[in-house]
Amino acid sequence: MSTVRSPFRSQVRALTDHAVTGLAVLATLLVVTPLVAIFGYLIYKGAVSLNWAFFTQIPKPVGEAGGGMANAILGSGILLGVASLIGVPIGIGAGIFLAEFGRGTKLANAVRFTADVLNGVPSIVMGLAIYALIVVPQGHFSALSGGVALGVMMIPTVCRTTEEMLLMVPHAVREAALGLGVPNWRSVLSITVKTASPGIITGCMLAFARVAGETAPLLFTALGNDFWSASLNQPIAALPLQIYVYALSPYDDWHRLAWAGALVLILLIVLAVSLVRFVTSRGVLKGAS
């Protein structure tokens, strides 16, 4: 182990050290390369096919040039609206319970564990459950069932991020409010939640961005639609769903549209994720200090 005893051994150790450094750098390069490749290719193929028609027209029949994915963008918006209506209030409520009322209790630990496990459940299973729950009794596919499937997927994510943000609010703020005679429910809502609201909003945005790209639960709830539709009782188009269908089709025009759609989707998600990182890195509790 000492250099006096065996110069060869110390050389081997130094060599191993350098080799491992090289391997680690290689691994990083191998990881960053597909990312850059995917992004670069996406931007290249997508930008070429992105034009005004993409945002304003519905898909044309096969063989006709042009057309767009306007109905898919509208459909995604409607689905995400319904999903947020379900996912955000219930998720924030669960998070408030975990941070304010249940801290340290066995119930809270069980809820937290279950929420983390639910985050890993395949989205297609969620789609199956909502299919069985809503589509089968109703007898038809609908935007409502798609929105419910996406909303239910948002609940565990929103719950955990809300809890994390609420835990960061210092006790002094809560105690000051309670000491002034503010009722507990009012203190939680108007003081604690309001203090943590930038973080909670970014948590919701994170869940929103994640759910915006989900396709599998929509495969048999919203089903997809080639025409304009804004009704909650009819199948509706969605951006990731449309990309999936077009990518697997044999038509070049549709491939072009799929790339453009993918670019729009990824830009939206990167925007949301960057915003989240920006807000959380700057610190969320400027109001509390």
Added chain:
Amino acid sequence: MRASEVPSTPLPPSSHGSHAGTSPVAGASPAAGSGPGALKGTGVEVSAVRSFLLARGNSSLADRGFKWLMVLCALSIFGIVVLIVWQLVLRSQLSWHAFGFKFFYQTFTDPESHRSMYWDPVNSQFSAIPFIFGTLVSSFLALLIAVPLAVGVAIFLTEMCPRALRGPLAFLTELLAAIPSVIYGLWAVFVLVPLLRDYMNPLLVKWLGWTTLFNDDNPTGLGFLAAGIILAVMILPIISSLTREVMSAVPHSQREAALALGATRWEMIRISVLRNARIGIVGGIILGLGRALGETMAVTMVIGNTPEIHRSLLANGSSMASVIANEFTEAVGNMHLSALIEIGLALFVVTIIVNAIAQVLVWAVTRGAPAQTR
């Protein structure tokens, strides 16, 4: 207590007449409302301040209501699990009664060609073996590729990276996690599969064909290898970010102790950091496995969707999630639908167990601190 005494003296802390509902002072029973601060229904006089405060009421009803509303929201999480299990079990009853446990291991023989068949919607013969096989093969291939890379990236980012690069590189790795699965599938179909078909698969057949793992009878580029590679790209950020988290949690004193004893940097990492973060890294790997098992869209687009079992990694196959995605909307009859839902139930149970194990391991290392959202 007399109304005249109140402004100057502190209220005595006795229960005597202070609370509504306690027994009135013996003997005195003035009519309700008489005197400036008489408590209704009792003979006790209270101060103006106290009667004002009591008349305001407290918010106990609102507090209780709010608390129970929050409890209800939290219980909805259990409700979601119950809902999924209930609906899946309910709708898979048909195929469960028809096949029982044999659904997961039976084989049928085609009467004409005498080959093994597993999935025959026309004759209502269903077996889940090819899908279990496909899921396992693609997931473990993904782990094989992703784990060394992810741990390597984590080691680089935590120990070796110049500080200025650390932020952007970490952000890039986490951005990998944010890309939706369809977009990975889109890229895989148009870039990865042609690459495999034209360049990599012939090379693999030529060099490694002797292992019988690389027979390419149907050279489309689709298959287990393509699925494994794209899955590896998808689970990499999960494993990497969790590994980085547990590695940063190792106290610096451990690192300094190893260095003080004369270890090289790699030896320091191996002895103090990796050894201490072992459990968390395993937890991260299992979490990545859980994600790979349930991944649907990217796998559906590149795995070839053939319900058969082949030894070769270059052959087409199918996974549990991909068969549901492909065949559900065009299912032939109730038995077919029920069989697909039973596969969905099996997938759900397996992912729940794998994710629960991973969460326990991760929790054991981070000591119950809130886990990162992906």
